[in-house]
Amino acid sequence: MKGQGRAGTGSGAVSGSTMTGTAGTVPRTMLPAGLPACAVVDLDAIRDNVAALRERAGNAGVMAVVKADGYGHGLVPSARAALAGGASWLGVAQPAEALVLRAAGISAPLIAWLTVPGDVYPEAVAEGVDLGVSAIWALEEIAAAARDTGRTARVHLKIDTGLHRNGATAADLPDLLDAALKLQAEGLVEVVGAFSHFAWADEPAHPTVRAQTARFVEALDLCARRGARLEVRHLANSAAALTDPETRFDLVRPGLAVYGLSPVPQLAGPERFGLRPAMTLLGRIVMVKSVPSGAGVSYGHAYTTPADTTLAVVPLGYADGVPRHAGNTGPIQVRGRRYRICGRVCMDQVVIDLGDPGNGTGVEPGDTAVLFGDGRDGAPTAQDWAEAAGTISYEIVSRIGTRVARRWIGLDMPAAPVPRSRARGIR
């Protein structure tokens, strides 16, 4: 068996199901011994991606979006790497995610923009987490939390400029703004920001991009006319940050690009923007066997071997985030050669057809299979998987299941022991 050596503490230590180490010394394709699968996250890549985004943003700062467990890359490690790359702000969806960052000692400016009635407002306000507000009910709950904690709450007005998801419409904004400014006069809240989100920035020439930007400017003018003194105005997600300088304002707010994936794959890959994918998903070959021509493979026999051949089994399935739609299409590289999943994706495993009755490939149990990585050496990427499954790369990385161990390399992360159970929860 190859490629399974345990790294020493100098280059990263294995602990439970996770390890950390230095990107240069611990290869991204090293699957620690005994693990069925592992998502390796190169924190140097995240840091460098943020540095590239910063450079492209000109005078605007970068708010790195680390919601949803850092798009599957680990909330706290991703946040640290993004800050090391020069992010001046962090963004998450839920206040509980922001509290995990604060509990980890991260004191950078931080906003959570998706709150629900009865949310952890007092805790968020006490921890200095900025909150996005779309409606007056949320403002009232935030003001109550400010009263209870004795701390002024910092809010960013979320403006619906055309996504028609969250945010105050042009008709509702004047009332929301007036209510916020009244609470500001009482010392309960401070209106520090305004923001919006694009519907169609992944098609840079789409007319909604211009229209939404214009509506955002109108909303900012209204805020200014009514006396709001905003610290930060932010609109651009990854696609806009990379393709449209007019959408930058004070901060750009990229998520996907932070992790090295292209938000406009139909136009350009990540390398065009100086980005590199941070995650590599590895699985261990657990079974290799000969089968005759005409053998139906996996549930429903959706694949039949066209000739005598050798099959190999990889212990990753839809419970681990391998999309079931990737049956008969998902690419997997073993020993430098690319194969496709044959038959259906099961809950815990997939099968590949090595296409050689004598197993001249030499693939054997214990070998490392690369599902996706940074695309070097011909290995598939998360974008390849997105295309194979008819989805987007966002979904491929953010849905990697909690059963898959994470291994963080790079950034000289301390090799702190992480209990196996905790390592699989929120980080």
Ligand SMILES: Cc1ncc(COP(=O)(O)O)c(C=O)c1O
């Ligand atoms: C409000 C908001 N801003 C920014 C982002 C980051 O978007 P992207 O990952 O496309 O850069 C998201 C992600 O969905 C979001 O919901």
